[in-house]
Amino acid sequence: MGPFELRTLKGLDLSGCTDIMGYEALDFYDVDSLLTDEELMIRDAVRGWVDESVIPKIENACREGVFLDEWRQEIGSMGILGAPLKGYGCPGLSYTAYGVICRELERGDSGIRSFASVQGSLAMYPIWDFGSEDQKEKYLPRMATGELIGCFGLTEPDYGSNPGDMVTKATEDGDSFILNGAKMWITNGTIADLAIVWAKLDGVIRGFIVEKGDPGFSAPEMKGKHSLKASVTSELVFQDCRIPKDRILPGVKGLRGPFSCLNNARFGISWGAIGSAQACYDSARSYALSRIQFDHPIAAYQLVQNKLAWMLREITKGQLLAYHLGKKKDAGEWIPEHISLAKMNNVDIALEIARVSRDIHGANGILDEYPVMRHMANLESVKTYEGTHDIHNLILGRHITGIQAFTKGA
Amino acid sequence: MKVAVLIKQVPDTTAKVGIISGSVDEGAISKWSISPYDEYALESALSLQSGSGATVVAITLGPERSSKSLIDAAAVGADELLHVVHDGALGSLSLQKALSEAVTRVGAEVVLVGKQAADTNSGSTGPGVAKILNYSCVGLVSRIEAGSDGFEATRSTPSGIERVSVKLPCVFAFDKGDVELRRPNVRGIMMAKKKPIERITLADLGVDSTGEGVSTTSVDYPPEKPEGQRFEGPDSAAEVATKLREEANVI
Amino acid sequence: MSTTIIAEQQEEGIHSTLPQLVHAASVIGGECTVIIPGGGGESEASEIVGVDRVLKFNGSCFSVFDSQSWSSALKGSVGGTVLLASTPRGRELGASLAAELGMSVVQDVTSISEGINVERPVFSGKAIEKVTISSPAVITIRANSLDSAGNGGSAPISTIDSGEDLRMAVEEAITKASEKIDVSEADIIISGGRGLGDVSNFEKLEEVASTLGAAVGASRAVVDEWGLPHSMQVGQTGKTVTPSLYIAVGISGAIQHLAGMRSSSYIVAINKDPEAPIFTVADYGIVASWEDALPVLHDSIKALP
Ligand SMILES: Cc1cc2nc3c(=O)[nH]c(=O)nc-3n(C[C@H](O)[C@H](O)[C@H](O)COP(=O)(O)OP(=O)(O)OC[C@H]3O[C@@H](n4cnc5c(N)ncnc54)[C@H](O)[C@@H]3O)c2cc1C
Ligand SMILES: Cc1cc2nc3c(=O)[nH]c(=O)nc-3n(C[C@H](O)[C@H](O)[C@H](O)COP(=O)(O)OP(=O)(O)OC[C@H]3O[C@@H](n4cnc5c(N)ncnc54)[C@H](O)[C@@H]3O)c2cc1C
Numbered sequence: 001m002g003p004f005e006l007r008t009l010k011g012l013d014l015s016g017c018t019d020i021m022g023y024e025a026l027d028f029y030d031v032d033s034l035l036t037d038e039e040l041m042i043r044d045a046v047r048g049w050v051d052e053s054v055i056p057k058i059e060n061a062c063r064e065g066v067f068l069d070e071w072r073q074e075i076g077s078m079g080i081l082g083a084p085l086k087g088y089g090c091p092g093l094s095y096t097a098y099g100v101i102c103r104e105l106e107r108g109d110s111g112i113r114s115f116a117s118v119q120g121s122l123a124m125y126p127i128w129d130f131g132s133e134d135q136k137e138k139y140l141p142r143m144a145t146g147e148l149i150g151c152f153g154l155t156e157p158d159y160g161s162n163p164g165d166m167v168t169k170a171t172e173d174g175d176s177f178i179l180n181g182a183k184m185w186i187t188n189g190t191i192a193d194l195a196i197v198w199a200k201l202d203g204v205i206r207g208f209i210v211e212k213g214d215p216g217f218s219a220p221e222m223k224g225k226h227s228l229k230a231s232v233t234s235e236l237v238f239q240d241c242r243i244p245k246d247r248i249l250p251g252v253k254g255l256r257g258p259f260s261c262l263n264n265a266r267f268g269i270s271w272g273a274i275g276s277a278q279a280c281y282d283s284a285r286s287y288a289l290s291r292i293q294f295d296h297p298i299a300a301y302q303l304v305q306n307k308l309a310w311m312l313r314e315i316t317k318g319q320l321l322a323y324h325l326g327k328k329k330d331a332g333e334w335i336p337e338h339i340s341l342a343k344m345n346n347v348d349i350a351l352e353i354a355r356v357s358r359d360i361h362g363a364n365g366i367l368d369e370y371p372v373m374r375h376m377a378n379l380e381s382v383k384t385y386e387g388t389h390d391i392h393n394l395i396l397g398r399h400i401t402g403i404q405a406f407t408k409g410a
Numbered sequence: 411m412k413v414a415v416l417i418k419q420v421p422d423t424t425a426k427v428g429i430i431s432g433s434v435d436e437g438a439i440s441k442w443s444i445s446p447y448d449e450y451a452l453e454s455a456l457s458l459q460s461g462s463g464a465t466v467v468a469i470t471l472g473p474e475r476s477s478k479s480l481i482d483a484a485a486v487g488a489d490e491l492l493h494v495v496h497d498g499a500l501g502s503l504s505l506q507k508a509l510s511e512a513v514t515r516v517g518a519e520v521v522l523v524g525k526q527a528a529d530t531n532s533g534s535t536g537p538g539v540a541k542i543l544n545y546s547c548v549g550l551v552s553r554i555e556a557g558s559d560g561f562e563a564t565r566s567t568p569s570g571i572e573r574v575s576v577k578l579p580c581v582f583a584f585d586k587g588d589v590e591l592r593r594p595n596v597r598g599i600m601m602a603k604k605k606p607i608e609r610i611t612l613a614d615l616g617v618d619s620t621g622e623g624v625s626t627t628s629v630d631y632p633p634e635k636p637e638g639q640r641f642e643g644p645d646s647a648a649e650v651a652t653k654l655r656e657e658a659n660v661i
Numbered sequence: 662m663s664t665t666i667i668a669e670q671q672e673e674g675i676h677s678t679l680p681q682l683v684h685a686a687s688v689i690g691g692e693c694t695v696i697i698p699g700g701g702g703e704s705e706a707s708e709i710v711g712v713d714r715v716l717k718f719n720g721s722c723f724s725v726f727d728s729q730s731w732s733s734a735l736k737g738s739v740g741g742t743v744l745l746a747s748t749p750r751g752r753e754l755g756a757s758l759a760a761e762l763g764m765s766v767v768q769d770v771t772s773i774s775e776g777i778n779v780e781r782p783v784f785s786g787k788a789i790e791k792v793t794i795s796s797p798a799v800i801t802i803r804a805n806s807l808d809s810a811g812n813g814g815s816a817p818i819s820t821i822d823s824g825e826d827l828r829m830a831v832e833e834a835i836t837k838a839s840e841k842i843d844v845s846e847a848d849i850i851i852s853g854g855r856g857l858g859d860v861s862n863f864e865k866l867e868e869v870a871s872t873l874g875a876a877v878g879a880s881r882a883v884v885d886e887w888g889l890p891h892s893m894q895v896g897q898t899g900k901t902v903t904p905s906l907y908i909a910v911g912i913s914g915a916i917q918h919l920a921g922m923r924s925s926s927y928i929v930a931i932n933k934d935p936e937a938p939i940f941t942v943a944d945y946g947i948v949a950s951w952e953d954a955l956p957v958l959h960d961s962i963k964a965l966p
Contacts, residue, residue, distance in 0.1 A: 041485060041599045048593060079596035091596045290897075290920055369898050427784045434788065502756075502765050525749075530783055530790075532768040533749075534756035537728050541760035546828040547729045549753040562832065566749075567726070568671070570837035574725070576829040583753070586846075623796030624765040627778075629788050635927075640946045644953030650929060650945045651961035658927045658944065659771075659805050660906040661849070661873060661962060 023051065023107070026278050028312055031319045039097045042080070046104040049078060054108035059368045062229040067115060067191065075105075075116060076146020082124040084264070089141030090124070096326035099271035103322070106272035107279045110378035111231030113272040118187045119143065121265035123150025126196050126207055129260065130251030135209065139194065151192035151219075153183035153236045154258045160185075161391050162406070164255055168199040168238065170208060175245050177201070177208060179216070179238040185385070189234025190221040196249075197236065198258050207249035207257050216241030227377040263336050266386045267329055270342035271322045273350035273382060274315065276375045280350075280357035281311045283370050287361050298360070307356050314349040321345060337399040344392035351379040411464045411556075414518035415455045416509055416539070417483055419476040420445045420529040432628035444479045447524025451584040453591050454554055455522050456487045462556045465489045467516045471508055473497040477607055484602035485594035491607040492516060494615065501622035504612070506538035511615035513543060519579035520561070525550055536583030546580040552587040662797070663691035663741035667698065667758070668706060669751055675702030677966070678746040678802070680809035683711045685773050685802055687810060689742055695816070696738060698731055699723025707816040714816050720823030726750055727827050732757040734825035742777070742794075747801040759799040766799040767792055771806040786905070786926060844895060847876030849906045852895055852922075854880035856911020856932060856951060860887035865951075866910060869959045878902070880912045896921035910951045914939025931955060 025032075025047070032040065053074055061068055075081060082090040083098035098120070106113035124143050127135055142148040159166050168181025179199055189195065195210045195217075210217050219234045249257065285308060288299035298304050325342045328334040354376035358365035366373055383389050391406075398404045421427055422441035427434060444452070458464040468483035470476045471494040480491040492515070494508055513521055521540070526533030533549075540547035548563045552571070555562045560577040566585060594602070612619055641650060654661045664686040669676040679695070679702075686693040692713045695706045703717045716738055722730045731754055743758060745751035747769040759766035770779040770792075777794040781803075794800070844850050851873070853866050863877065870877050878900070879893040895902055897917040907925035912918060914930070914937055922928070923942055930943035933950040940946040947954050 037481070038599055038603055041482070041594065041602070042596060045485075045594045045596075045599065077595060078593070083596075091600075093596065290916055292916065421784065423785070427787045429788060434784075502759065502767075503763065506760055526752075528785065530768075531781075531785065532756075532766070533752045534759070534766045534768060537753045537756035538760040538766070540729055541732060541757045545729075546727075547753070547757065548829060549728065550749050567834070568748075568750075570835045572834040573832045574829045575832050622765040622798075624767060624792060624794050624798050627791045627793050629783065629790050632782070632786065632789050635944060638940070638943050638946060640940065640948065642948050644947075644949040644957050646949070647931070647947055647954045647958035648961040650947060651958055651965060653945060654906065654927070654929070654962075655805060655965050658906070660927050661805075661965070 023047075023279070023282055025107075026281050026312065026315055027319070028316045029320065031316075031323050034323060035096065035100065036094075039094065039100055042093070042097055043100045043104055045078060046080065046101055047107070049074060050104055050108035050112075054112055058109050058230060059374070062109075062368070062374060065223070065225070065229050067111065067230055067232050071112060071115070072146045072149065075112075076144075079144070081116060081146055082120040082128070082140070082144050085120070085124060085128045085140070088128065088136050089144045090128070091144070094326070095267065095329035096323070098268060099322055099326045102268040102272035103275040103278075105275065107275035109230055109374065110272065110276060110382050111228045113268070113275070114187050114228060114231045117265045117268045117272070118152055119146075119150055121268060122152030122261045123192075123194070123196050125264055126249060126252075126257065126261050127209070130207060130249040130257060132246070132250050134246065135249070139209070148193040149188055149191055151186050151188040151195045151234070151236075152261065153186050153189075153195050153197040155183060155185045157182060157184045161388060163198070163258065164205070166198065166200065166205070168197070170199045170201040170206065172201075173242070176242045177245060177248065179208065179210065179241040179243065181238050183236040185222070186219070186234045186236050188232055189219040189236055191232050192219065195219070195236055196261075197238070201248075204253050205255055205257065206253060208243060209247040209249070210236075210238075210241065210243055214241055214243050227381040259336070262386055263339055266339045266343040267325065269382060269386055270325060270339065270346045273346040273379065274318050274322055276379055277311070277315050277318065277346075277350040277353045280354045280372050280375050281308070281315060283372055284308065284311065284357035284360045287364070287370070291362070304360060307360060311353045311356065314353060318346045318349055337396055340387065340392040340395045343386065344389055344396075347379060347383050348389060351376065351383055354379055411458070411462065411520065412467060412516060412518040413455045413458050413464045413520045413522060414467045414469055414513045414516055415448070415452050415483065415488065416521065416523040416535060417448045417452065417468050417470045417479050418445045418524070418527045418529075419443070419470060419472055419479040420527055423528055429629055429631060432630070434629055442475060442478065444482055445524050445527045445529070447526060447528075447584055447586065449524075449591050450587050450589070451522035451524050451582070452483055452486065452488070453589055454582070454584060454587070456592065457589075458520070458554075458556060459487060459489070464520070467492060467518060469494070469509065469512050469516070471496055471500075471505065471512070477609075480607055481602050481605075482594070484605045485598040486592050487598065490516065491605060493607050493609045494612065495609055496612055496619070498619075499626065500619050501624055502532070502534050502538065503622050504617055504619050506535060506542055508612055508615050508617040509535065510539050510542040511617060512610075513539065515615070519545075521545065521579075521581040523581065523583050525583045525585050533583070536581050540581035543579065543581075546576045547583070548574060548576055548580065549583040550585045551582045552585055553589070554582055662689055664689050664693050664744055665739045665741060666693065666695045666744045667735065667739075667751075667754060668695055668702065669746055669748060670700035670702070673701065675705045676746055676748070678748075678804045679706060680709050680811075681805070681807045682744045682746060682802060683709045683810035684808050685744055685800070687711045688773050688775060689777055690775075691741060694738075694740070696735060698735060703818045707818050708812050708814050709810050710812065710814045711810045712814055712816040715818040717818060717820045718823055719820060720825060722823060722825040722827045725827055725829060725831050727829055728753045728757040730825045730828050732761045734823040736761045738821065742797050743799040745799070745801045747803045751801050755799045755801045762799075764796075764798050765794075766801070767794060768801045770800055770802050773800070773802070773807065842874070842876035844876045844878045844893060844902055845900045847902075848904050849873050849875035849908075850878045850895070850902055850904045850922075850925075851875050851908040851910065852878035852880065852912060853883060853910050854912030855882045855886070856913075857883070858911075860889070863889075865955055869908075869955065869962070872959065872963055875906075875908075880915075880918050909939050909943075910955060912939055913937050914942065931958070
C-alpha cells in the first residue's frame with residue numbers, strides 16, 4: 001500500500017481503510033475466472049451500466065415507486081434481453097451469461113433484474129418455445145430490443161402456490177377467444193405492451209397473448225409495496241376480453257407451459273440473488289472498516305469479523321452453486337429440482353446477508369444512503385415469487401422421498 | 411478514409427499500483443483498461459465512422475495482454491485491429507517510430523490518440539508520431555469534425571478554447587470531451603470475438619528497440635509526507651500559503 | 662554538455678517557469694541558450710543569471726500554437742539537452758522537437774540532479790519513476806518543482822526570422838470565463854461546510870477557487886440544508902476525490918466526509934475549533950475563524966510570485 005493510503009487518524013489505526021473507490025465484487029474463489037472472455041465482457045458492460053445508470057438513480061426511483069423508462073431503453077440497447085434465446089433478433093448467449101447478467105443487474109436492484117427476468121424468461125421465452133412462427137416474428141425482435149415490453153400472468157388473487165387451480169377462463173367465440181378473470185402480482189403489467197396470460201380453455205391450461213388495448217383488458221398498477229419499489233406490479237383484469245384466435249400459443253398445454261418459463265426465471269434468480277448479497281457484503285465491509293466505536297473500527301472486533309466471514313462463506317458457496325448450475329443448464333443436464341435448490345438457497349442466504357449487513361450498519365443501515373435495507377426488502381419478494389422458499393422445499397422433499405406434500409391427504 | 415486510433419492498455423485508474431524491488435508489480439494489477447483519454451479518441455473515431463463512413467483501425471503496442479484492449483475497441487465498433495506485440499521497456503522514440511510505421515502500414519491519414527496515457531502521464535506519443543510521419547498535429551482536442559478538405563478541431567488553450575482548421579494528414583491528441591462514451595452491447599461483444607487481430611513485431615516494422623540514452627532506474631512509492639502542522643490564528647494563513655508553494659508544491 | 666530552453670509565453674510575457682528552467686540548465690551545466698518562439702519577454706529572459714544567449718524567433722508561424730511547424734522552425738537552433746515547462750503546450754512542443762531531432766523525451770520531471778538523474782510522478786502520483794539520461798534528450802519540467810535562478814544577468818539577444826508555414830488556421834477563439842470545474846476532475850478543491858454560516862458565503866470560496874483554478878465542494882450538511890447541488894458533495898455518499906490540494910473551510914471532518922477526501926495529496930483545514938477531527942488529517946491546519954483566515958490565505962496566494 002502506498003503511503004498516501006496510510007493516513008492515521010489521531011491514535012486510531014485506519015490502515016485497513018481503503019477508500020471507497022466504487023464497488024469491488026467479492027469473488028473469493030475467482031469463480032469468474034471460469035467465465036469465457038465473452039461472458040466477462042458482458043459482465044463488465046452490465047456492471048458499468050449499473051454503476052452509471054442504476055446506482056445513482058435507484059433510491060429516488062424507489063422513493064417515487066417508478067421503473068425509469070430509460071432503463072428499459074438502455075437495457076434494450078445493451079442487447080441482453082432474452083439472453084439465452086437464439087434467432088429472431090435474440091442474443092443467443094449461454095445460460096451462464098444470462099446468469100451473469102442477472103447477477104450484475106440485481107447488484108443494482110432486484111427490481112431491475114425482475115424487469116429483465118420477466119421480459120426474457122417469462123414473456124419472450126414462451127413465445128420462442130411455444131409460439132407460432134408468425135408470433136415469433138411479430139414479437140421477439142422488438143422484445144429483444146426493449147421496444148415492446150411483456151409480462152406474465154399466472155398468479156391469481158386466490159391462487160398463488162397452486163396455479164393449477166386457476167379460475168381465469170378462455171372460451172371460443174367464432175374467430176376469437178373471450179377471456180374472463182383476473183391475475184394479480186404481475187410484474188411489468190401496467191407498462192407492458194403484451195401479456196402472456198395463462199387461462200383454462202375447456203379445463204386445460206393454455207397460454208394466450210393479450211395486447212395492450214385489446215377490448216376488455218386493463219392492467220391497473222398495485223400501489224403501496226414496501227419491496228421491489230422500482231418495479232411495476234399490477235393486476236390484469238379480463239372482462240369479456242376479446243382476442244383473435246391466432247393469439248393462442250399453439251405449442252403447449254397444461255402446467256408444463258408456465259413451469260418451463262419459471263424454470264428459466266428461477267435459474268436467473270439463483271444468480272441474481274448473489275448480486276444483491278455481494279452489494280450488501282461490499283457495503284458492510286467498507287462500513288465496518290470506517291465506523292469507529294470504542295476507539296477502533298468495528299471491523300476490528302471479532303463479532304463483526306465473524307459476520308463478515310460468514311457472509312464471505314455463504315456468498316462463495318452460492319457463487320459456486322450458481323456457476324455449476326449454469327454449466328449444467330448449458331449442457332442440458334439439469335432437472336427442475338436442481339434449479340429449486342439454487343433459487344431457494346441463494347435467495348435465502350442473500351436475505352440473511354442483507355439482514356446481517358443491516359445490523360453491521362447500525363442505525364445508518366435503515367437509511368437509503370446505503371443499499372442494504374432496499375436489498376433486504378426486495379429479497380422478501382424474491383423469496384416469495386417464482387415459487388416460495390417452502391414450495392421449493394416441497395419440490396425437493398418430493399424428489400427425495402417420492403411423496404408429494406403439497407396437498408394434504410391426497 | 412482510414413482513421414487509426416492508438417490505444418494503450420494501462421492499469422485501471424481504480425487499481426492499486428504495487429511496487430516490488432524498484433518496479434511496478436504488474437502481476438498484482440487487478441484490472442487493465444484502455445487509457446481514459448484514448449477512449450475519447452476512440453469515441454471520436456467511431457463518430458467519424460458513423461458520420462462519414464470512415465474505417466476505424468485500432469492499434470496497440472504492448473505485451474500479449476494488451477490485445478484485450480483491441481477486443482474492447484472492436485466491441486464498440488472498431489473495424490480493424492493491429493497489435494504490435496512487444497514486452498518490456500521501449501524508449502519514447504522507438505515507440506513513436508513503431509507506431510508511425512504501423513499507421514503507414516494501415517494507410518491511415520487521420521490518427522487519433524489520447525493526450526496522455528494514464529500510467530506514464532507523458533503525452534509524447536501523438537506529437538511524436540505526427541512529426542515522424544510529417545502529419546499536422548493538434549493537441550488537447552475535445553472534438554473534431556470532418557470538413558470538405560480537412561478537419562475542424564476544438565482544442566483548449568491557456569485562455570479558453572479555439573476552433574482550428576487543419577488539412578489531412580493529421581494527428582489529433584484528445585482531451586476529455588463532453589461526449590458520452592458508448593458502451594459495448596452484446597452484439598458488439600459477439601462480433602469482437604470473431605474479429606481477427608493482426609499481430610506483428612517491432613522487427614516486422616523495421617524498428618529496433620535498442621537503448622536511447624534514457625533509462626528508468628527504478629520506480630518507488632512517493633516519499634512519506636511529514637506529520638501534519640498546526641497553525642494558530644488567521645495571520646498564519648500567510649505562512650500556509652507559502653508552504654503550499656514551497657513545501658507541498660501544489661499551487 | 663549544453664542546454665537549450667524553449668520559453669513559453671504567458672499573457673504577453675515570458676512564462677513564470679523560465680527561471681526554474683534556467684536553474685535546471687545550471688544543474689546540467691554547459692552553455693544555456695533560451696529560445697523565445699514568437700511573442701516577447703526577451704529582455705526579461707536575458708536578465709536571468711545563467712542564460713548565455715537569447716534567441717528570439719519571429720515569423721508568421723508563431724501567431725498560432727502549432728507544435729509541428731514550430732519544431733521545424735526551431736530545429737536548426739537547438740543544441741544539447743532541451744528543456745521546456747511541463748505545460749500542455751510545453752509537452753506537445755517538447756515531444757515534437759524530440760522526434761524532429763531524433764531524441765528521447767522525458768516529460769513532467771519534478772526533480773533533476775547531475776548525471777542527469779531525474780524523477781517524475783507516474784500513475785497519477787501513485788509512484789515516482791527515476792530516470793537516468795545519458796545522451797541529449799528533451800526534458801519538460803513541472804512548474805514550481807525546482808528553485809528559480811536569480812536575476813542580474815545580461816545575455817546577448819539575437820533575432821531569427823523564420824519562414825516556416827503554419828499547418829493550421831484558427832477559425833474562432835473563445836475566451837472562457839473561468840468555468841466551474843467539477844470536483845471529481847479538479848486538481849485543487851476548496852470545500853465549505855456548515856461553519857460558513859450562510860450559503861451566500863460560498864461566494865468567498867468561489868473567489869479563492871477562481872484564483873487557484875479550483876473546484877468548489879461542500880459537506881453533506883450544507884448540501885442538504887442549503888440546497889446545493891449533490892454533485893458538489895464530497896464524502897461517502899458524495900464524490901470520492903483525490904486532488905493534489907484539498908482546502909476544507911468550516912468543515913468538522915465527520916468520518917463520512919473524511920472517507921471522500923482523505924487521500925488528497927495535501928489537505929488544508931480552516932476551523933475555529935481546535936478539536937475538530939478535520940485537523941487529524943490536515944497537513945496544514947489553521948485554527949481560526951474562516952472570516953479572518955480565508956482573506957489572508959487568498960491575498961497571500963495572490964501575492965505569491
Ligand atoms: C413483487 C412480486 C412480483 C410478482 N410477479 C409475478 C408475475 O410477474 N407473474 C405472476 O404470475 N406472479 C407474480 N408474483 C406472484 C408470486 O409468484 C406469488 O406471490 C407466489 O407464487 C406465492 O403465491 P401467494 O403470494 O399467493 O402465496 P401463497 O401461495 O398463498 O403462500 C403463502 C404462504 O403459504 C406457504 N404455502 C403455500 N402452499 C403451501 C404448502 N402446500 N405447504 C406449505 N406451505 C405452503 C407459502 O410457502 C407461503 O409461505 C409476484 C409476486 C410478488 C411479490
Ligand atoms: C449515512 C451518512 C452518510 C453521510 N455522507 C456524507 C458525505 O458524503 N459527505 C459529508 O460531508 N457528510 C456526510 N455525512 C454527514 C456527516 O456525518 C456530517 O454530518 C457532515 O459532514 C457535517 O458537515 P459539516 O462539517 O459541514 O458540519 P458540522 O459538523 O456542523 O461542522 C461545522 C464545522 O464548522 C466549524 N465552524 C463553525 N463556525 C466557524 C467559523 N466561523 N470559522 C471556521 N470554522 C467554523 C465548526 O467548528 C465545525 O467544526 C453523512 C452522514 C451519514 C449518516
